[in-house]
Amino acid sequence: MLFPLTYIENHDIEKVHQLLEHFFCQLQTATVWDKSLFPNWYHPVFDKGLLFQERVFRHIFDRVQNEFPMGTLFDDENQKNRQQLYQDVLNSNKIEDICNDTGLEVANFKKMTDKDTLFRIIMKKKETTDRKAEQKIVYENCLIELWETLTAEVLISKNLSLQNIKCHYQVFCKHNGDVCVMCGMEKLPLPNSVGRANYDHYLDKVGYSISCVNPHNLIPIGGQCNTYVKGSKNMIIDEEGARCYAFYPYAASYENLIFSLDCSKEPSTYDGGDWTMSITPEKSSDIVEKKIQTWNRVFKIIDRYLEYIKINSNRLIKELINSNGDIINELQRLKDFVTRNIQFEIECVPKKMFYEYYLANPQTIQKLVIVSKEGNINHVIVPHLE
Numbered sequence: 091m092l093f094p095l096t097y098i099e100n101h102d103i104e105k106v107h108q109l110l111e112h113f114f115c116q117l118q119t120a121t122v123w124d125k126s127l128f129p130n131w132y133h134p135v136f137d138k139g140l141l142f143q144e145r146v147f148r149h150i151f152d153r154v155q156n157e158f159p160m161g162t163l164f165d166d167e168n169q170k171n172r173q174q175l176y177q178d179v180l181n182s183n184k185i186e187d188i189c190n191d192t193g194l195e196v197a198n199f200k201k202m203t204d205k206d207t208l209f210r211i212i213m214k215k216k217e218t219t220d221r222k223a224e225q226k227i228v229y230e231n232c233l234i235e236l237w238e239t240l241t242a243e244v245l246i247s248k249n250l251s252l253q254n255i256k257c258h259y260q261v262f263c264k265h266n267g268d269v270c271v272m273c274g275m276e277k278l279p280l281p282n283s284v285g286r287a288n289y290d291h292y293l294d295k296v297g298y299s300i301s302c303v304n305p306h307n308l309i310p311i312g313g314q315c316n317t318y319v320k321g322s323k324n325m326i327i328d329e330e331g332a333r334c335y336a337f338y339p340y341a342a343s344y345e346n347l348i349f350s351l352d353c354s355k356e357p358s359t360y361d362g363g364d365w366t367m368s369i370t371p372e373k374s375s376d377i378v379e380k381k382i383q384t385w386n387r388v389f390k391i392i393d394r395y396l397e398y399i400k401i402n403s404n405r406l407i408k409e410l411i412n413s414n415g416d417i418i419n420e421l422q423r424l425k426d427f428v429t430r431n432i433q434f435e436i437e438c439v440p441k442k443m444f445y446e447y448y449l450a451n452p453q454t455i456q457k458l459v460i461v462s463k464e465g466n467i468n469h470v471i472v473p474h475l476e
């Protein structure tokens with residue numbers, strides 16, 4: 091991750107998640123379906139008749155009543171199970187702790203079985219018949235419907251005068267700029283004239299649906315990162331199934347990273363050369379190194395930067411030659427970009443790495459410079475090379 095994001099405090103998009111937590115809290119003791127299951131601000135909606143969210147909450151309420159009835163001989167045990175359910179919901183939403191502590195267990199709906207309480211409560215069993223007339227049991231995750239509630243502005247349509255997710259995105263961009271925090275290679279869309287960014291479910295919504303409307307788990311990122319690169323990859327479990335560390339995008343502090351490039355085959359006019367690179371923490375830290383591994387595994391950072399350099403090495407050299415410039419000023423300018431603050435310019439990390447490598451190893455790409463300089467022979471590119 092390239093810089094820390096500012097979390098937008100006290101925005102109305104938090105309300106859908108508040109609804110969920112309040113509901114599970116009340117469910118610890120509730121025996122009757124009524125508006126006390128919901129926070130006060132939601133009561134006018136309840137009085138008008140629930141629409142979209144009803145299916146979700148009613149399903150969960152009925153399942154809990156059925157699985158853990160109150161007013162029976164098993165009250166104590168059922169009460170404990172209901173309390174555990176609420177605890178599981180709270181624990182699944184400690185996104186920052188989950189990223190920083192691999193010892194924390196998190197409910198993952200892709201791995202649950204019929205025996206898991208949460209799974210039984212959340213998933214709806216649907217029996218379907220396929221073309222071969224075989225009966226199949228299919229589970230449907232009812233919580234994902236809540237995500238629709240957030241994006242489809244269902245609450246707003248209930249005259250609650252809530253700020254919508256588009257408004258959240260406008261405020262987000264004001265505080266965090268418009269460069270994708272995960273790759274720095276793409277811009278987020280302009281909020282007014284284009285539309286809102288992809289909101290990445292950092293912990294994916296199918297596996298970790300209990301946090302699917304938690305704004306701490308929703309990160310506006312670029313469309314390439316979200317759709318083509320990350321897809322449904324798991325941030326906290328690697329391909330071998332091991333629990334892993336991850337950067338928390340809204341963390342209060344950020345460890346600076348060092349990006350460095352090496353060349354294994356010189357680039358020429360026709361070939362971008364072969365490159366390798368490393369990303370390391372500025373202050374030595376095993377945990378930050380592991381977070382970098384996760385970031386690279388999910389967002390293919392190293393592959394993308396190296397491919398960019400391979401494709402663009404000729405262009406970058408030409409840009410320098412045409413920039414009237416001297417490379418020292420250019421390099422300083424590029425270094426200023428990488429402040430890891432919101433003043434972050436697109437593509438600056440691979441560019442900066444390339445120019446730094448060039449300054450340190452001018453001979454390696456000298457051929458490229460000589461070819462590019464034709465017609466501009468008096469221009470000084472690197473003083474000590476002339």
Ligand SMILES: [Zn+2]
Pocket residue numbers: 270271272273274275276311312313314315316
């Ligand atoms: Zn991106």
